[in-house]
Amino acid sequence: MYYIVYKGNCYSTLNVLFSPKLSGSDFFKILELIEFPLKESENVLMKYALTELVSNSVRALHERKRLREVAVDFQVTGNFIKCVITDYAGGFDPAVLPIDINADSRAIDILSDEFQMYREKHSYNRFGIGLVSAKLALDAFHLVFIDGEGKEVSWHGEGSVDGTRITAAKRISRPEKDGEPLAVVRRARRHSIFTKVRINGEEEAYLVDISMKGVRLLCIDRTRVRKDQTITVNVGKIDGMGDGLCFTLRVRWLHREGLFWQIGGEFVRGDDFSTEQLEAILDKIAFDPTQIPGLVVIRGS
Incomplete structure (x- = not known):
């Protein structure tokens, strides 16, 4: 059986309620305390990808002045590490992106006219490849819009959604360790x-x-x-x-x-x-x- 290791304890699920008063670099420091059942290089790739996604959520929350926590929920499920990132930053118009957000990343051409127009529109302050890079580092990626109760809804213009939920997953790639703990020791009031x-x-x-x-x-x-x-x-x-x-x-x-x-x-x-x-x-x-x-x-x- 595989586990997520955080500060020496083994978990099947790990839930992080991340404050938007902190930065994406702070979130990466939290991830550095977590060990996923992945090869070293894939561990690093997943952490960079998740930091990119959480940083996007934090930036959107600041832009909309909605300083509500970002929920980041990890779970070991089957042969995958699954991560669900939920924010209530008001969503975004998917039509402004140079890609179909849920398309197969392998089919994306970052040299296409759509990407070039996106870069020019944002005066080369945005390149549109952060999300693509995050998707390429993951084995599964899916984004939906949600309402205030967390239910999936469709985008119908500004104000039609309350936030986004991203489901990302990475296939487990590290051999199972012998003698890994089967439970977490809990101490009262800690x-x-x-x-x-x-x-x-x-x-x-x-x-x-x-x-x-x-x-x-x-x-x-x-x-x-x-x-x-x-x-x-x-x-x-x-x-x-x-x-x-x-x-x-x-x-x-x-x-x-x-x-x-x-x-x-x-x-x-x-x-x-x-x-x-x-x-x-x-x-x-x-x-x-x-x-x-x-x-x-x-x-x-």
């Missing part, structure tokens, strides 16, 4: 999240886990943090928390994993926040994560 923070007011990092005891942080490429150091971490504004949350941590461990430094820290109890405030934050993450701007919630089963 939530897998992803949001930007600052360490000691200057070093950019990501908060990827939080519990009543502490947090796990992620730094890209390098960090000035050291074991047993006491650090402050600033999180963006959270409803009911004024200008944001600042807490003090004692670093218990850190290790390098590929491009990332993972840092584990325990809360140093003080005047930063109360136990009740932390409980309230965990409740918001569990039951209404949209109250926390810029937060990405990741759930697996």
